[in-house]
Amino acid sequence: MEKFYQIWKKFGKNFEEGGKLQKLSSFYDAFDTFLFTPNTTAKRVGAQIHDGSDSKRTMILVVMALIPAMLFGMFNVGYQHLLATGQLGAGLTCALWWKAFGFGLLAVLPYIIVAYAVGLGIEFIVAQIKHEEVAEGFLVTGFIIPLIVPINTPLWQVAIAVAFAVIFAKEVFGGTGYNIFNVALITRAFLFFAYPSQMTGDTPFVRVGGTWGWDAGQLVDGYTTATPLTQIGTTTDASLMPVGFWDAVNGLIPGSVGETCIWAIALGAILLIVTGGASWKTMLSAFIGGGLTAWLFNQFGPDTAAANLPWYMHLVMGGFAFGAVFMATDPVTSARTECGKWIYGFLIGLVAVVVRVLNPGYPEGMMLAILLMNAFAPLIDWCVVNANSKKRAKREVKL
Amino acid sequence: MLSQKTKETLLGPLNVNNPVVVQVLGICSALAVTVQLKPALVMGIAVTIIVALSNVIISLLRNTIPMRIRIIVQLVVVAALVTLVSEVLKAFAYDVAMQLSVYIGLIITNCILMGRLEAFAMTNKPWDSLLDGLGNGFGYAIILIIVAFFRELLGSGSLLGYQVIPDSWYAAGYENCGMMMMPAMALILVGCIIWAHRSLNKEEK
Numbered sequence: 001m002e003k004f005y006q007i008w009k010k011f012g013k014n015f016e017e018g019g020k021l022q023k024l025s026s027f028y029d030a031f032d033t034f035l036f037t038p039n040t041t042a043k044r045v046g047a048q049i050h051d052g053s054d055s056k057r058t059m060i061l062v063v064m065a066l067i068p069a070m071l072f073g074m075f076n077v078g079y080q081h082l083l084a085t086g087q088l089g090a091g092l093t094c095a096l097w098w099k100a101f102g103f104g105l106l107a108v109l110p111y112i113i114v115a116y117a118v119g120l121g122i123e124f125i126v127a128q129i130k131h132e133e134v135a136e137g138f139l140v141t142g143f144i145i146p147l148i149v150p151i152n153t154p155l156w157q158v159a160i161a162v163a164f165a166v167i168f169a170k171e172v173f174g175g176t177g178y179n180i181f182n183v184a185l186i187t188r189a190f191l192f193f194a195y196p197s198q199m200t201g202d203t204p205f206v207r208v209g210g211t212w213g214w215d216a217g218q219l220v221d222g223y224t225t226a227t228p229l230t231q232i233g234t235t236t237d238a239s240l241m242p243v244g245f246w247d248a249v250n251g252l253i254p255g256s257v258g259e260t261c262i263w264a265i266a267l268g269a270i271l272l273i274v275t276g277g278a279s280w281k282t283m284l285s286a287f288i289g290g291g292l293t294a295w296l297f298n299q300f301g302p303d304t305a306a307a308n309l310p311w312y313m314h315l316v317m318g319g320f321a322f323g324a325v326f327m328a329t330d331p332v333t334s335a336r337t338e339c340g341k342w343i344y345g346f347l348i349g350l351v352a353v354v355v356r357v358l359n360p361g362y363p364e365g366m367m368l369a370i371l372l373m374n375a376f377a378p379l380i381d382w383c384v385v386n387a388n389s390k391k392r393a394k395r396e397v398k399l
Numbered sequence: 400m401l402s403q404k405t406k407e408t409l410l411g412p413l414n415v416n417n418p419v420v421v422q423v424l425g426i427c428s429a430l431a432v433t434v435q436l437k438p439a440l441v442m443g444i445a446v447t448i449i450v451a452l453s454n455v456i457i458s459l460l461r462n463t464i465p466m467r468i469r470i471i472v473q474l475v476v477v478a479a480l481v482t483l484v485s486e487v488l489k490a491f492a493y494d495v496a497m498q499l500s501v502y503i504g505l506i507i508t509n510c511i512l513m514g515r516l517e518a519f520a521m522t523n524k525p526w527d528s529l530l531d532g533l534g535n536g537f538g539y540a541i542i543l544i545i546v547a548f549f550r551e552l553l554g555s556g557s558l559l560g561y562q563v564i565p566d567s568w569y570a571a572g573y574e575n576c577g578m579m580m581m582p583a584m585a586l587i588l589v590g591c592i593i594w595a596h597r598s599l600n601k602e603e604k
Contacts, residue, residue: 193578194578
């Protein structure tokens with residue numbers, strides 16, 4: 001390792017001021033910091049903090065937390081494909097298990113590649129223009145995008161949406177750490193509003209046709225590929241329950257790649273909470289807010305399928321859990337005060353369920369809820385800080 | 400033909416002193432009428448005519464208007480011209496007039512008009528005022544046309560109502576971008592134009 005580091009540093013001489021490859025110095029710098037920094041720790045005497053954590057380490061942590069959801073999502077893409085094309089008549093054999101995973105892997109991989117290639121490409125170009133280091137912020141964004149985009153979205157649309165989001169939601173505000181809105185969600189929102197036919201309705205979430213021409217199938221007669229939330233949003237039957245609670249938790253249902261399995265999301269959530277990568281307060285309060293709102297709709301709401309859906313079903317269906325764990329907790333765009341996190345999370349849950357129940361045009365409200373509260377997060381923080389200073393000022397007068 | 404100063408009066412608003420991208424006036428109508436190129440074109444012409452004529456009229460009256468009621472006098476002149484243009488459009492270009500609907504009437508409230516009347520026509524001679532009005536009208540129209548060009552091309556795949564994106568593209572999977580049909584995207588496009596304009600005119604700060 002030490003030897004490789006020496007060679008790497010020697011190679012880096014080319015990029016210094018006056019070197020041959022000086023123009024590309026931010027490329028070198030990006031890989032240098034990615035692989036080798038921070039490589040200093042405090043001396044092992046005395047009472048220093050030995051943690052070398054920085055934003056890059058945090059980002060890698062979040063990517064690790066997302067891996068269970070990603071792996072399960074890949075399997076589920078293939079599993080839904082097999083279901084929809086009627087290949088699972090005799091149950092899930094070992095060969096079919098591998099076929100499902102392979103199919104999903106081939107289907108999801110292009111999205112990961114496109115998201116990273118476009119997003120990082122723009123980041124590298126901007127870093128060159130501004131003579132800055134390449135920030136590592138896109139690592140997580142690029143990994144989340146394939147998880148929240150429907151599996152049938154054309155790749156060129158994903159590329160345009162990623163470019164739009166990185167430029168207009170991030171770089172114009174000053175790059176990583178300065179964005180107001182969650183970049184991955186802006187990507188999805190752009191797709192949602194620009195190409196609505198690819199994002200809504202029955203067809204987007206299950207791939208019936210083949211991947212790269214492999215295993216193209218025909219939809220089995222009468223089989224529905226709509227997500228449970230879409231079914232609820234479009235039905236006239238006020239007591240419809242498309243899936244059971246445990247089906248929704250286990251996640252072998254149609255949906256965006258990463259959002260279906262609650263177990264995989266829970267694994268990620270545990271990793272994030274244990275390592276301090278994300279705030280448990282935001283997560284918990286989002287679930288409380290969503291559950292409470294859904295319960296109120298159960299009691300007093302209109303007589304529609306969405307309002308009658310039990311409150312615990314709202315929490316495990318659609319992107320609620322994924323959004324609450326991985327996107328509401330984004331440290332850049334969420335509220336930063338501890339008290340503010342409770343309010344911020346609670347309002348996300350509340351708005352998400354309100355959109356689901358009251359707006360038939362949007363069967364899923366999590367994306368809009370998080371983006372809306374992103375805009376309000378600074379206001380929440382401002383109120384919390386002000387309330388605190390007022391409280392302290394009052395105490396001062398009493399003395 | 401023109402002296403340096405009159406040249407500046409006429410051509411300045413087209414670029415370095417553009418009413419939309421530099422003074423950021425008249426944004427609301429720039430968002431509302433730019434979904435397609437044709438209404439944007441008509442709107443640009445209408446505003447140019449109204450700014451130019453009202454500039455001339457106010458400039459002629461400038462020494463007789465009492466200062467305290469000048470705004471209401473300006474408004475009466477603009478309102479009369481807007482009504483005229485609106486009637487002419489309804490008579491000769493009914494479809495476009497219907498597409499523009501209230502926005503023709505709302506030219507009265509266009510900030511560029513009041514801005515030019517207050518800032519220029521009240522203190523300058525009629526000939527200069529005419530050039531200033533024409534310049535600002537064209538400056539406004541140019542931005543409208545650029546925004547509408549991209550919105551119609553990318554949002555509807557057509558220009559002036561004629562389809563320009565070939566059917567083979569649609570067959571290959573191309574889709575129109577619905578985001579372009581929304582006012583939000585017009586704002587982002589105007590932002591892009593401002594961005595490009597500022598980068599090209601760095602020394603004008």
